[in-house]
Amino acid sequence: MNIKRILVLCLVLLAMLMGLMSYFVMAFLQNVKEVESEWLKDSPTKIQPFGSTKTLSILPLVNWHTSGDNLKGEAGVSYLIKTDTQTILFDVGFNQKGESPSPLQYNMSELSVNLSDVDTVFLSHHHLDHSGGQSWVNQNTFSLGVEQVDLSSKKIYSNTKIEYPNASVTAIPQATAIGLGAASIGGIDRQLFMGRITEQALAINVEGKGLVLIVGCGHQTLPKILTRTQQVFDQPIYGLVGDLHYPVPEGRLRFLGMNLQRLFASGQGPHAPIDQATIDKEIEMLKKLNPALVALGGHDTSDEVIELFSQEFKKAYQHVRVGKWIVVAQ
Ligand SMILES: [Zn+2]
Numbered sequence: 006m007n008i009k010r011i012l013v014l015c016l017v018l019l020a021m022l023m024g025l026m027s028y029f030v031m032a033f034l035q036n037v038k039e040v041e042s043e044w045l046k047d048s049p050t051k052i053q054p055f056g057s058t059k060t061l062s063i064l065p066l067v068n069w070h071t072s073g074d075n076l077k078g079e080a081g082v083s084y085l086i087k088t089d090t091q092t093i094l095f096d097v098g099f100n101q102k103g104e105s106p107s108p109l110q111y112n113m114s115e116l117s118v119n120l121s122d123v124d125t126v127f128l129s130h131h132h133l134d135h136s137g138g139q140s141w142v143n144q145n146t147f148s149l150g151v152e153q154v155d156l157s158s159k160k161i162y163s164n165t166k167i168e169y170p171n172a173s174v175t176a177i178p179q180a181t182a183i184g185l186g187a188a189s190i191g192g193i194d195r196q197l198f199m200g201r202i203t204e205q206a207l208a209i210n211v212e213g214k215g216l217v218l219i220v221g222c223g224h225q226t227l228p229k230i231l232t233r234t235q236q237v238f239d240q241p242i243y244g245l246v247g248d249l250h251y252p253v254p255e256g257r258l259r260f261l262g263m264n265l266q267r268l269f270a271s272g273q274g275p276h277a278p279i280d281q282a283t284i285d286k287e288i289e290m291l292k293k294l295n296p297a298l299v300a301l302g303g304h305d306t307s308d309e310v311i312e313l314f315s316q317e318f319k320k321a322y323q324h325v326r327v328g329k330w331i332v333v334a335q
């Protein structure tokens with residue numbers, strides 16, 4: 006084959022590649038438009054009174070930062086949430102290395118948290134870093150470790166239909182009470198470049214204070230989380246604990262040199278990654294609510310943004326670190 010032919014072949018291949026990429030980008034943008042118009046049409050009804058709790062304590066079990074060398078950190082999420090009447094396991098971590106025990110199980114043991122004390126499992130969304138790994142997501146289930154432990158005695162809530170052996174998982178797509186003073190704000194869709202995802206945050210109604218929102222990844226975006234909360238609840242927002250998907254300037258997860266969290270999870274496509282201006286605007290939005298508690302995790306929030314939140318929210322700010330209790334009311 007002469008050089009001219011090779012050049013023509015290369016040009017044809019390049020044109021095909023560019024055509025394919027444009028097709029994916031166009032399809033993605035069409036999906037974004039659909040999700041946004043569904044959101045604008047959505048008018049959820051108020052949730053029925055669901056009570057309150059006098060006490061609330063939150064223990065990060067899996068996150069990027071830890072409070073001690075004896076604990077394992079990773080880019081996954083799990084919290085233990087204790088109210089007057091419930092002990093909730095919120096998400097089950099990533100177990101990125103497929104370890105046994107998983108970082109979640111290891112940290113639970115180090116922190117003397119017994120699974121038998123947990124009565125409720127609440128899954129924010131069905132992504133690998135909240136469900137125990139991609140292999141479980143592929144099987145439409147989740148796991149605390151390399152083997153699925155017995156959860157038959159627990160109430161399990163997810164916003165999408167998933168399964169767990171010998172246990173029943175209740176799918177709650179809309180805002181739903183899951184216990185006294187505990188409710189999902191309902192699933193909110195987001196079209197990411199890597200696919201559509203529905204995520205729900207948990208609202209805990211603390212007596213005399215208001216709602217504490219616990220957020221897994223924050224794909225929904227802060228403006229939509231706040232709007233939905235105000236649509237379905239009458240109580241004021243007292244605090245927010247979790248991650249808000251602010252991987253700026255860089256996220257934690259890299260693949261083939263690409264910054265996955267920043268490029269593929271902006272909701273606008275790889276050509277428009279999440280930027281600082283959006284974060285600044287959202288900080289101002291949250292400040293207007295004058296929250297008494299803001300605690301950000303380092304799972305998909307960069308250290309730079311964590312530092313910025315700590316400066317902006319001053320005394321209201323607390324770090325999310327594995328092993329460090331966030332005591333809201335006791
Ligand atoms: Zn996610």
Ligand SMILES: [Zn+2]
Nearest residue numbers: 134221222305
């Ligand atoms: Zn996540």
